[in-house]
Amino acid sequence: MQANVSREPTMSESATRLPIESADPAEDSRLFRRCLGLYGTGIAIITMENAGQRAAVTVNSFASVSLDPPLVLWSISHASRSYPLFKAGGPFAVNILASTQMGVSRHFSSKIEDKFADADWSPGQHGSPLLHGCLAHFECETYAQVEGGDHTVLIGLVRRASRFEGEPLLFAQGQYSVAYAHPEVSAAPEVSGPKPEMPSQAGIIPQIFEAHHLLSAVFDEHRHAEGLDIPVARVIACVYDIPGLKAEQVARVTYLGQRDTEDALATLAERGMLVSGTAGELTLTEAGKRLREAIQTRWRNFQRDQMAGIPEADLRTTQKTLSKLISQNRAPN
Structure with a gap:
């Protein structure tokens, strides 16, 4: 799978970039955490x-x-x-x-x-x-x-x-991650040249991790277009898909850290997209539901574009393999 890797900006381009958000961290602790979260x-x-x-x-x-x-x-x-x-x-x-x-x-x-x-x-x-x-x-x-x-x-x-x-x-940007070689990193001279294909038993798991992180990075522009970062996007999807979920359950379901979960919930509440019931159950407001549905539409279009040109038989085989991996590792209820 080939991912688009953005070129490194020139010094003049970097100088003209504007921050997504900026404030005194003494007055906005969640912004401070979000900035710190960019350091993996x-x-x-x-x-x-x-x-x-x-x-x-x-x-x-x-x-x-x-x-x-x-x-x-x-x-x-x-x-x-x-x-x-x-x-x-x-x-x-x-x-x-x-x-x-x-x-x-x-x-x-x-x-x-x-x-x-x-x-x-x-x-x-x-x-x-x-x-x-x-x-x-x-x-x-x-x-x-x-x-x-x-x-x-x-x-x-x-x-x-x-x-x-x-x-x-x-851990970076509020989510667990794994390391893989940057696409622009060249192999050392002694190991350069054609590489033999790895057996599927040895190579598929690293490829799944790499594909996940590359696709997530490419999809980031769609999240940002809707004013979301990864933790907020995960939380809003989780609350939309699981009605009645409580705040203490969100970190476990989203695989986010506790502080990132709390920050995401607070951000959604401040933006009028999330409310908490008398028993602590979380519900999206109409504005929150519209935002979640807008992201869903972007995600469906993104999947369609990414899958274009891949033979249907290959897609079915991949889905079958992934379904088996998921089922054999899913924790029992």
């Missing part, structure tokens, strides 16, 4: 066990600090239930999630009381829980803490690092 990151789960108490938080604030000594950092909200335990100091572990662990990320981001009860993990050499299936583990001791507004930045001295095979799970 990996996802890590920080774990700790201290005096028989275990804690875990899902973060995308993880970063390296120093090679000598080996230092890393991450930040935790003062409002987090786990804040007192991490604030007390001691050893902790950074678990870098693999592309197959979206469910793990959602599980540890939930409000479940004992997040370790249904998780696969084992104690590390320095006492902190290590989650199975991750790409990397960093076993740390608390080196320093820095107060920063409504968060505390924790700096860890890495005592042991472990790496495993796999691809990273990413």
